[in-house]
Amino acid sequence: MIRSDIHTHTSYSSDCDTPMEALIEEAIRHRLDILCFTEHMDMDYPSDPAKETDGRPEFLLDTDSYREGFLKMKEKYEGKITLLFGVELGLQPHLAAWSEDYAANHDFDFIIGSVHTIGHMDPYYPSFFEGRSEKEAYVSYFEEALLDIRSFSGFNTLGHLDYVVRYGPNRNRYFSYREYADYIDPILEHIIQKDIALEVNSAGYRKGLGGPNPCRDIILRYKEMGGELVTVGSDAHTLQSLCSDFGRVEELLLECGIKYHAVFIGRRPRLYPLG
Ligand SMILES: [Zn+2]
Ligand SMILES: [Zn+2]
Numbered sequence: 001m002i003r004s005d006i007h008t009h010t011s012y013s014s015d016c017d018t019p020m021e022a023l024i025e026e027a028i029r030h031r032l033d034i035l036c037f038t039e040h041m042d043m044d045y046p047s048d049p050a051k052e053t054d055g056r057p058e059f060l061l062d063t064d065s066y067r068e069g070f071l072k073m074k075e076k077y078e079g080k081i082t083l084l085f086g087v088e089l090g091l092q093p094h095l096a097a098w099s100e101d102y103a104a105n106h107d108f109d110f111i112i113g114s115v116h117t118i119g120h121m122d123p124y125y126p127s128f129f130e131g132r133s134e135k136e137a138y139v140s141y142f143e144e145a146l147l148d149i150r151s152f153s154g155f156n157t158l159g160h161l162d163y164v165v166r167y168g169p170n171r172n173r174y175f176s177y178r179e180y181a182d183y184i185d186p187i188l189e190h191i192i193q194k195d196i197a198l199e200v201n202s203a204g205y206r207k208g209l210g211g212p213n214p215c216r217d218i219i220l221r222y223k224e225m226g227g228e229l230v231t232v233g234s235d236a237h238t239l240q241s242l243c244s245d246f247g248r249v250e251e252l253l254l255e256c257g258i259k260y261h262a263v264f265i266g267r268r269p270r271l272y273p274l275g
Helices: 020-029 063-076 094-105 134-151 177-194 216-224 246-255
Strands: 004-006 034-041 082-090 110-114 197-201 230-233 262-267 268-273
Touching: 004 230, 004 262, 020 034, 020 063, 034 063, 034 110, 034 262, 063 082, 082 094, 082 262, 094 134, 110 134, 110 262, 177 197, 177 216, 197 216, 197 246, 197 262, 216 246, 230 246, 230 262, 246 268
Parallel strands: 004 034, 034 082, 082 110, 197 230
Antiparallel strands: 262 268
16 A cells, blocks of 8 residues: 655645645545655746735745745654655756756755646646647647756656646547657656656546556556656645545556555655555
């Protein structure tokens, strides 16, 4: 059984209202041993100025206040659950130097690198898909993702690799690893070479994709190419989503020949057996 959830959000993320302490209590109810918070930090996110929260642009993390809140909770829950200090960093090609600096200057246990924007647009918004075919849009996502990770590799796991298919006009109906292999293989090759893990994000089930992000065939390909490091997270923004569908993820990983999942503490992986 997977006894950790290492991709979660609380009210320190601008798109989440869940108090940190409520999520901790929920994790204890689920008998988790480890809970890692990975609050959103998307520098230069193309947000609507109307969506500012507390005078800060959307997805811009107040890292100092997050750290302070985390340390209070860590002390309070000592001996009950292991709490980890993580971040989900939004990658963009022009942010490489900034990201290096940010990662070096904060004491994170775990950094998820996630591609949330392409050409300064988030596929979450339908305008991203306007004026081009679904394939062109998906290809542009994987092409820029490769640029992102080649320019900055200082993160521990690559978040929800096929994020774009959550929001495409036909979602994943016509999407397959095979169709996009030429764009996905170089991404997998790069992370394997840099010892960056592949995240298996269970939110795909909640979003109606019938599987995690990335999909089964991408996980199989990663394994085939020699990839071994996998992290598992729910991407919970609510209490209900904490470790959701982890039983299905575990079964899928075992089917793909993956025997361990990794948890990063102090930016170093520890392996826990699956099954
Ligand atoms: Zn994300
Ligand atoms: Zn997330």
